[in-house]
Each structure stands twice: as structure tokens, then as C-alpha cells.
Amino acid sequence: MTIPRIPKVSIDLLVNNEMRNVVVRPSDTLLRVLREVLGLTGAKPGCENGDCGSCTVLIDGWPMKSCIMLAVEAVNQQITTIEGLKDTPIQNAFLEQWAFQCGYCTPGFIMNCHALVNIHPDANDKVIQEWLESNICRCTGYEEIEAAVKSVLSKQRSDGRYSH
Amino acid sequence: MRQFLAIGTSVPRQEASEKVTGIAKYTNDINTTGLLHVKMVTSSCAHGTIVSIDTSKARKAPGVRAVLTGRDFPILTGSPLADRPPIAIDKVRYHGEPVAVVVADQEYQAMNAAKLVDVAYHPLPVVNSPTEAIRSQAPLVHENLASYKRFEAVYPVPGTNIANHVKIRKGDMQKGWAESDVAIEASFSIPQSDHAAMETRCATAEIKPNGRVEIYSASQSPYVIRDMLSLFFSIDPSQIVVHTPLVGGAFGGKAPVQLEFIAYLASKAVGGRKVKLVNSREEDFITSPVHIGLDAKVKLGATKQGKIVAAEITYLFDGGAYSDRAAIITRAAAQDCTGPYRIDNVHCDSFCMYTNHPYATSFRGFGHPELTFVIERAMDILAARLNLDPLTLRRQIAIGPGDTTPTQTVLTTSNVGNLAQCIDKLKEIIRWNDEPQVVVEGHKVRTKGVSCFWKNSSTPTDAGAGAVLLLNRDGSARLVCGAVEIGQGTKTVLSQIVAERMKMNVDQIYVEMEVNTDTCPEHWKTVASRSTLLVGRAALAAADDAIRQLRHIASVVLGCSADHLEIGFGRVYQKDNPQIGVQISEIAHGYRLPNGNTIGSQVIGRGSYTMRDLTSLDPETGKGNPGPEWGVGAQAVEVEFDTKDLTYRVVRASAVIDAGKVMNPKAARGQMTGGMSMGLSFASREAFLYNKAGIIQNPRFRTYKDHRYGDHPEYLVDFVETPHLEAPYGLRGIGEHGVIGMPAALANSLSLATGIAMNRLPLTPEAIWREKKENTGDSFRF
Amino acid sequence: MIPFDFEYYKATSIPEAIYLFQNLFLQGRNPLYYGGGTEIITLARTNRIYTEAVIDIKGIPECNVFAHHDHKLLVGSAVTLTRVSEERLFPLLSRTCSEAADQTARNKITVGGNICGRIIFREAVLSFLLADSDILIAGPSGINKKPIHEIFKQRMRLQRGEFVVQVHTDTDYTKLPFIAVKKRRIGSVGYPVVTIAAMKKEQLVRVAFSGVCAFPFRSHQIETILNDRLTPLETRIERAVRHLPAPLLSNTDASAEYRAFVLKNTLLDVLTALEEV
Ligand code: FES
Numbered sequence A: 001m002t003i004p005r006i007p008k009v010s011i012d013l014l015v016n017n018e019m020r021n022v023v024v025r026p027s028d029t030l031l032r033v034l035r036e037v038l039g040l041t042g043a044k045p046g047c048e049n050g051d052c053g054s055c056t057v058l059i060d061g062w063p064m065k066s067c068i069m070l071a072v073e074a075v076n077q078q079i080t081t082i083e084g085l086k087d088t089p090i091q092n093a094f095l096e097q098w099a100f101q102c103g104y105c106t107p108g109f110i111m112n113c114h115a116l117v118n119i120h121p122d123a124n125d126k127v128i129q130e131w132l133e134s135n136i137c138r139c140t141g142y143e144e145i146e147a148a149v150k151s152v153l154s155k156q157r158s159d160g161r162y163s164h
Numbered sequence B: 001m002r003q004f005l006a007i008g009t010s011v012p013r014q015e016a017s018e019k020v021t022g023i024a025k026y027t028n029d030i031n032t033t034g035l036l037h038v039k040m041v042t043s044s045c046a047h048g049t050i051v052s053i054d055t056s057k058a059r060k061a062p063g064v065r066a067v068l069t070g071r072d073f074p075i076l077t078g079s080p081l082a083d084r085p086p087i088a089i090d091k092v093r094y095h096g097e098p099v100a101v102v103v104a105d106q107e108y109q110a111m112n113a114a115k116l117v118d119v120a121y122h123p124l125p126v127v128n129s130p131t132e133a134i135r136s137q138a139p140l141v142h143e144n145l146a147s148y149k150r151f152e153a154v155y156p157v158p159g160t161n162i163a164n165h166v167k168i169r170k171g172d173m174q175k176g177w178a179e180s181d182v183a184i185e186a187s188f189s190i191p192q193s194d195h196a197a198m199e200t201r202c203a204t205a206e207i208k209p210n211g212r213v214e215i216y217s218a219s220q221s222p223y224v225i226r227d228m229l230s231l232f233f234s235i236d237p238s239q240i241v242v243h244t245p246l247v248g249g250a251f252g253g254k255a256p257v258q259l260e261f262i263a264y265l266a267s268k269a270v271g272g273r274k275v276k277l278v279n280s281r282e283e284d285f286i287t288s289p290v291h292i293g294l295d296a297k298v299k300l301g302a303t304k305q306g307k308i309v310a311a312e313i314t315y316l317f318d319g320g321a322y323s324d325r326a327a328i329i330t331r332a333a334a335q336d337c338t339g340p341y342r343i344d345n346v347h348c349d350s351f352c353m354y355t356n357h358p359y360a361t362s363f364r365g366f367g368h369p370e371l372t373f374v375i376e377r378a379m380d381i382l383a384a385r386l387n388l389d390p391l392t393l394r395r396q397i398a399i400g401p402g403d404t405t406p407t408q409t410v411l412t413t414s415n416v417g418n419l420a421q422c423i424d425k426l427k428e429i430i431r432w433n434d435e436p437q438v439v440v441e442g443h444k445v446r447t448k449g450v451s452c453f454w455k456n457s458s459t460p461t462d463a464g465a466g467a468v469l470l471l472n473r474d475g476s477a478r479l480v481c482g483a484v485e486i487g488q489g490t491k492t493v494l495s496q497i498v499a500e501r502m503k504m505n506v507d508q509i510y511v512e513m514e515v516n517t518d519t520c521p522e523h524w525k526t527v528a529s530r531s532t533l534l535v536g537r538a539a540l541a542a543a544d545d546a547i548r549q550l551r552h553i554a555s556v557v558l559g560c561s562a563d564h565l566e567i568g569f570g571r572v573y574q575k576d577n578p579q580i581g582v583q584i585s586e587i588a589h590g591y592r593l594p595n596g597n598t599i600g601s602q603v604i605g606r607g608s609y610t611m612r613d614l615t616s617l618d619p620e621t622g623k624g625n626p627g628p629e630w631g632v633g634a635q636a637v638e639v640e641f642d643t644k645d646l647t648y649r650v651v652r653a654s655a656v657i658d659a660g661k662v663m664n665p666k667a668a669r670g671q672m673t674g675g676m677s678m679g680l681s682f683a684s685r686e687a688f689l690y691n692k693a694g695i696i697q698n699p700r701f702r703t704y705k706d707h708r709y710g711d712h713p714e715y716l717v718d719f720v721e722t723p724h725l726e727a728p729y730g731l732r733g734i735g736e737h738g739v740i741g742m743p744a745a746l747a748n749s750l751s752l753a754t755g756i757a758m759n760r761l762p763l764t765p766e767a768i769w770r771e772k773k774e775n776t777g778d779s780f781r782f
Numbered sequence C: 001m002i003p004f005d006f007e008y009y010k011a012t013s014i015p016e017a018i019y020l021f022q023n024l025f026l027q028g029r030n031p032l033y034y035g036g037g038t039e040i041i042t043l044a045r046t047n048r049i050y051t052e053a054v055i056d057i058k059g060i061p062e063c064n065v066f067a068h069h070d071h072k073l074l075v076g077s078a079v080t081l082t083r084v085s086e087e088r089l090f091p092l093l094s095r096t097c098s099e100a101a102d103q104t105a106r107n108k109i110t111v112g113g114n115i116c117g118r119i120i121f122r123e124a125v126l127s128f129l130l131a132d133s134d135i136l137i138a139g140p141s142g143i144n145k146k147p148i149h150e151i152f153k154q155r156m157r158l159q160r161g162e163f164v165v166q167v168h169t170d171t172d173y174t175k176l177p178f179i180a181v182k183k184r185r186i187g188s189v190g191y192p193v194v195t196i197a198a199m200k201k202e203q204l205v206r207v208a209f210s211g212v213c214a215f216p217f218r219s220h221q222i223e224t225i226l227n228d229r230l231t232p233l234e235t236r237i238e239r240a241v242r243h244l245p246a247p248l249l250s251n252t253d254a255s256a257e258y259r260a261f262v263l264k265n266t267l268l269d270v271l272t273a274l275e276e277v
């Protein structure tokens, strides 16, 4: 049996809690589809080679470099982009700590940090480094990003202590 | 006593909330349907003649609208020296140079077609370093150097690979050497590397049916794009508009004009339709201009007491295949070649060399991190020779008011910061006197290395800026200016400057983020840490103008002389009786009388400023005044070195800078620590690696290493404040300064730790191993 | 952005994947099995790989197994490096996998992809080489189990249409004392200058290497030299380095000469630590 050629496919993506139907080339990366089809330009291309983290989004709560993932792979998964985060502790911490300058790496960093504080609320320095070394920031000296993540972690911990 | 309301406080960035929510728009985020996509075909050969370019297959590929080669538009661009075709013509001079350009409906179609362009090269011998380039038998990168147009003072030497030669001749060298008790000599080298801003360079171009050219570009120099397009393509400048939204990091790399020319040509080839050209990371690394490299030699002569009486310095800059701003960096390094020290006899030859490497342009510090690496390593070598404490030596010859610079400018308390004070403060924060410089614990050695620096800009004598302050009905104000927000926070500082002058709440000042060359008053370029001076002065003038207008309207309303009125806190009021006054919101668009008529109309303040008293440098001696002020600072790096495996960790990096006035403490600290991280990154690991054929082996972040989270040290940052009288509130530029002393301080620290002079960057463990092997013959620790 | 088109098929069973492959192959579409896909995407972007169809195997249940079963540890080829690192069923494997690429990339990179990839380091394979694991391979001729030493020689020697389903390792091996060290040019992300994974079984040290030559390897000859406890450690190491299976790698991360230096020092640390166990 011949398998027909299918140059484009129509898929449903669950992005920021909304089901979105898109027509894509199967070889389109998730990054390009988010940016160019869905207009969600928060995720940024920095290398499109999996090396810099500026395209990081969350897939089922885990950080993922959307440049090394096909859009078709994301079907049936929850995609969260920076546009889906509103007033989260990590965004506020980035504001308070001045954890950005040009802001280009910021969405990717925030997504990664957001997942980190959720998945590893007890993260120590080693875990923080392991996670955050996936992203490059060329403007800051990383000091403020460190302060932002740590402030959320310690706030979470102290809130946890008081509420229990 | 003046009361600061906005200045000196950590006012949040104007665009902060946009940046944490993902709505901040950069050039490549602007999606327009129907635009065409441009892809470059780049050279796989570092030096060669183009034998043929076969575009036939590419033209037939799906979606392709046009394929261009350099021959289609045979022009030469570049400033100060027009030596560069936007697309290579007849020969290629570096790996990654554009040789053809494809325009297609979709980006993937353009990429696909680009691969189908067949280029045949006849390879030529490669010039692979500036030292090779200056040899008399070196192959020539440019055969027709004499014929190139020049736009600024630049001195190429036809028949050689010298694109520019800058001379500094100060004092009497013979006398200097005669007075010397000791002399030291050393050679240094710094490879080319990259700015690696996270946003790759990107431009769109459209030529409208009426001839209007519209460009969007991630640029530090939108006005220069306009002027260069006008110059090289003979377009009336009023027909060109350039837009620059937020820029995702620049560091000097987005000051030159490159993609904009190609995008313009591409649009022209498709009947003016809008086209977009975005660099891939690989192209951004090597096709677009890079961070300059340097080979240098220094000879210092000094008395036993540590007075330096002679300095002879030769720089061979690796300017790459085209001169671009490398030619001016060559001058910038020469003008400040001695570092911030009092030296009466100076001889410096600074050469911008053509090589078959990517071409270099401005990089944060504009030649100063490089010159500082050289002179500050030499200072440590000299201190060791004289058996003097390295900071004591530096402190006793620190340059100051009354001294003259290598270009023979006389320093004043205003045009130079206070280096001695920076050194004293640095000593305190790094506990210089309380702890030894070297501490050995088992196989770990902890050492502290230091570096001082100074920095002036190489500003055109007529560089300037303008600003317009529009008052809104509610009494708030909107500042419009031509400074680009590249992450440095200039726009926020400008809002503080205006708020301070108008005694307004700073959240009532909005600064337009996008630059539009049609509607924003012109600003030279957003470079050289000069925007806060140039645009800041213009903004102050605009604020003063607005105040004058407000007082005038208020004087009519209040029936008193404008001279008796004061402005502040949202009101205009009588100086001697502040109860009597009027809200700015009542008069910002004219005061409305009960009958509906108004007194006055919308208040629009305008201001502009042009640099003063600068002179170009004498071609034979270098005499002249190159820039408005020398910022100074002292920095230190503490490393922990492992004598077993030769790895190291930067434990602490420190800096004390004369900021003139710290406008926004958080922003200032961020500029410093970000610069320090960048300086440590490039000193410790960044370098393009070339093979013998000049092909770059590492044009990706996977193999081009830079600082990541966890590589950062603890930072100690402090400031001193010696006002620059010409600048708003006395501020001095600080945007580049964090970077400048880091390579030298790191190398000084590691030289101590390893016991070997580390004079070549980058300072990787492999480099340490190689130096150790060459110096001691050890290669295995057993 | 990938400049060419390909089709994407998500297989839900082994037979389906094989069927798809054979058909697509016969139609000349140069199909590729697709795991994490990170390498395929990056190579496709730069035109270093071409395919007209990819067959995603992440939906195949057998490829997602990660558990002890009947004295064996089963590692499905679609299990991510992150999962291997976090669920420490085979601590040596966790350790080596947690050093590949970076944390975010490891959420996507799979064990199968790492072992079968074109990138020459394939650090996930080191633990399996040491543990004499078996590889479960599916292909047109059915499902076969082969000893890793037979099928992995410098790289995975798969026939056309075959893919790795699982790796089986005797549970005993997952409990042996081990040490794994990765040395990079600088910093803590990136390809290895040298990676050494070692374990100790019945007083004998087993050692596998990545980054040293242009392929990962374990060498019985080197192990014999290194286990010769009558000879001083330094001499053993010098000797071992003279018996590498191929010339030392020289690339942007390190020159061959410097690699030798790092290799010797790392071996010294590794062996010293393991001999004390
Ligand atoms: S753009 Fe995806 S990792 Fe760089």
C-alpha cells in the first residue's frame, strides 16, 4: 500500500489552556509555530539548535526547548508559554530583582525557573545550577537571576511552613 | 543643598513589565503577512576568487522570487573606509561572507533554495592572523586599497594589509630610555571572538511605490542606517525611515550597517516588496561583524622608584576582511594606550590589519578591554620586576588633573575620574592589606589579580542628540528621543533626569521605546556609553523649555511674573507663597477659561545638544582631544586554581568605578556585573577557532563557550562620584566599563597562581597547560 | 527552521513502526526512526541530514519501560535522560546521563537517541558497555536480543529498518561500586574532553571512555593493563594510554595532546578512588 504524502497537517494544540487549531508542516518546530502561526512571540529564537534556552516553554509542566521539538510532537500535551503566566511569583521576583536587561533571554529563563520552583521546591544550589545552566543570558552577570529564583524558593518554603 | 527626587534611586525599568510577560516586541517579533524572506548564501572559503556562481537551480526552486549576487549591485560600502561589497564581488575574503542572496515566499523555501546556489572558488593563500598580515610577503586581502573612498580620518597603506595606521608620539623616547633603570618587554595576543547578543541581527526592508524606503532593524544606529543607505544608494534621506524597537542585546555588534543593505537590495530585486532577513546564530557569529582580535608588543622603561619614563607600544589589530569600525578602534586604543598612568614619553604604533577572518566592529569598551589587557599585564610584570606591590605602583602613577594623556590633552577634575580614590576603595573591599595576595592550601592556590582602566570615547566632534518632551493633559509627560533601548536602561535614566528637573514623580514620565528616525529627534548612535550624556543633555534642555512654557502660562493664570514661579510636585506655584499656584494638569494643554477659550496651548519642550571642544587627532603625533571625559576604575579578580588539573574557578570579581553620579543604583550595579561577567567570559573561554584554511570551527554555542549560570562569581561593586561638569547631574558613562579590566585582572591573578606569564587569551585550562609545558616542560602531574 | 518537508508518523506499536518504515523505505522516502528528535532537528536545520518521513517511537509502550523486572533492569529507548537521572535505578547510568547536554535538553533527549545518535560522544552507552548489557532490537526480522559488545562497535551497528527498543542489564551490575567523571574544556555544559565511567566487579575495574577517541569504547586490553596491581598506578596509566583503540581526538574542545593530559589525570583519580573501595 502506498502511504500518501501529506505536506501539511492540521493539528490541535493546547496552548495556555486554550485549544488552538493550526495547520503546520510536520517539519515545523514548535517554536516557529508558536511565534509565526499563533503569534506568541514570547518564546525567542536564540540559536534554534538547542543550545541557549531562549525558546524554552513548558510541556506538561516541564521546561522544553521549543526549537528542538516539532509542533506535531506537542499534540495532546499542555503547552505553556510566557504569555500563559500572569503575575506569578517568579515574574514578580524577576521584576523585583532586576533579573534582566535587554529582556531577550527573559521569557526562556522565567519558564525554566517557574518549572524549577514547582518541580523542585527544595532545590539546592547544585540543582538550581543544573537547571539554569540550560539558558544563556548575555546581559546580566546572573547574580540577579540567582537572587530571583532563590527569593521565590525561600518564600515558598516559609509560606509552606506557616500554612501547615 | 539640592534635593534629589528621582536621581540616585532604583527606579524600575520603564519597559520592565513588558519584558517579564513576553509582550516586549523585538524586530523579529513583528509579524506581517505577505512579507518575503531573505536567506544568504555564505562563503565556505576564507580567501578565494569566485570562479562561478550558478543560481539556475535556486531560481527554479519552489517559492523563489529572486536570487542576487554581488555583481548585480557592484558597490562598496563601509565607514570609515568603503572597502566592502554588501554581497561579495569576484572574490571572498572570509569564511561566512555573503556571496548570494535568495528571496522567497517562505523562509524555509529561501533556505532550501540557498543550498541550491552553486559557487565555485579558486582558493588563495590565507592570512590567518594580524602578525601574518603585516609580513612583507603576506598575500594581500585587498589589492585596490588605494582606490577606496574614505569618510573619516583613516590612513590605509596601499600595497600592504594595513587598513589604518595611527601614531602616538609624545615626549622624547630617547630621554625616556636614558632615564630608565629597568625595562620590561612582553607580547600579548587576543583572538577574535563575538558579541553573541541573544537576539541575532535582523532587518526588514520595503521600498514603497512612491519611493519611500522603510527599514526595521535591530540596531544601535538607526540614523546611521538612514544616512548610509542614502549615501551608498543615492536616496534622498528624507525618503528613508528606520524603525528600531527593543533590541535584544548589542554590545557594539549592532552599531554597524550590514543586513540593512542586503535587505534593501533584496527588496529592490522583488519590486520593493517587504522582505525580512534574520541571521541564524551561525551567521550572527561569523557573517556579521565580530569582536576584534589583537597581537601586541609592549616595552616599558621605569625608574627604580616606579616612575614609568618610557612606553613603546605596537598594536596589530585583527580587523578581519573589511575595516569597518576596527579602523576607529585602532585609533581608540592608541589614544588611551598607556592606561590611566602618568607617562611622559610615549611611542605607539597602532595598526588595523586586514586578515581573512570575519570583519570586526565595535565591542563593548571599544578597544579598551584589549589595550587594558596589554598594559595592565605589563604593569604587573613591571611591579614584580621592581618588587613593588602592584596596587601601590599603580596608585603612585595614577593619572589625574594636570597630567596629560597620550594625545596630550590636559586633564582636569571634570574630564577625568578619580582613579586614586577608586584604588583606595578597591583595596578596602577586596581586603588587599588584610589578606595575602597568594594563599596556598594543598593543591589549591587562591590569588588576587588587579587591573585599573580608563576609557574615553572616540566620538565625532559633532556628535549630538535631540529630545522632545510632550506634556499630556493629565500633567504627565512623554519623552521622545533617538536613543535605542538595548538593555542598558538609558531610557529609564532619561525619565529620571526629566523627573528630577521637573520635580515630578518619575512614573509620570513615559519614554517612547521604539525609535523612528522620522519622528524622533536625531541621536548620533547608541554607543560608547554616551547616550546618557548626549540625550540626557538634550532631555534637560527639553525639560527646561517645557518649564519655561509652563511658567509662562501659569504667570498669566496667576497674574504674576514668571520669574516668581517655581515648578514641582505637579504644580506651578509662587516661590514665596507656595499655596498660590496651579496644577500642571490644568495648564499642560493651555489653561481653559470658563468661556472655553484657552491661555496657551500644549506644552512641548524641545532640546538638543552637540559635543563640545573635541578635535581630531594629528596624523603624525596623535595630538588632539578625542572625547569628552575619561571614566576610570579599578578592578580585581580572585581565583582558586587547582595545581593538579590546572582548572580554576573565579571566586570573586570586584570593581570600583567613578560613575560621576550614580543615577540608578540597581541599574548601575547590573551594568557593572553584566559587564564583568562578559569580560570574564571572553577572557576565560571565548575565541573563534580557525583551521589553517581560515575556516571557523565553532560558530555555535555548543562549541563557542560563554558564561552560563554558575560560572558567575560573587561580585563586589562600588562607586566613587567625581562629577563630569558637562553631563547631567555630573554622570559619567558606565555601560562598557565593567568589562574593561576583567581580562587583565583575571590574567594577572592566574599568572600569579600558575607562576607563568599568561599573556594570551583565552585563559582556558588547556592554555595554562600549554604555557606550563612550554615554560617548564611538565605535562603530567605524577 | 527545517528547510525541507518530511512527514511525521507516530507509531503506537513495534509492528506498526516497522511496517511504516518498510513501506516508506520502499517508496524512497528515506525514513528515520525518531526518538527525542533533537539531533534530527538540529542536523536537518543545517542540511546535514535528509529524510522525507520520520517515525516517532515515543508512543510505543515497550520503548517507555524503565523498571527492574526479573533480575534485569529494562531501559526503554524512549526514556528521557532526565527520567534516567531522576529515578536512580542504575546510579552509574543516572550519573553519566545527567552530564549530557543540559538539563532542559535532557527532558527531550532519549536514551535510545543518545546511543544511536551521530554525535560521537553517546555517553549513555558507557554504563551499558561496562555492565555487559543486552540490546533489544526490533526490525523486519522480528525482535532480537543481542549482547551490546556485538552490536555496539564504535557506534550502534543496526541494519536498515531496525531500532532499539530496550536495553537489558543484570540487576547486579546496577549495584556495583562505580565512579563517573566528565571533564570539559571549561564550564559545566558541553561536550567532553574526557568522560570516564568505571565500575568495580569482583575486585576488577572496568572502564569505558567517551571523548577520548572519535567514538566511545571499552577495551579489555586497557582493563587488563589497569588491573595489573603489581605495577605502579602511574605506569599502568601510561601504558593504557598507549593502547587506545584509535588516535586521541583533536577538536575544538581539546587538542589530542591536552586530552592525553586530562585523560591520564582523570584515570588516576578514578582508579585511585575505585581501588580504595
Ligand atoms: S533557540 Fe532554542 S535553545 Fe536556543
Ligand code: FES
Pocket (backbone or CB within 6 Å): A099, A100, A101, A102, A103, A104, A105, A106, A136, A137, A138, A139, A140, B198, B248, B249, B487
Ligand atoms: S537580559 Fe539580555 S540576554 Fe539576558
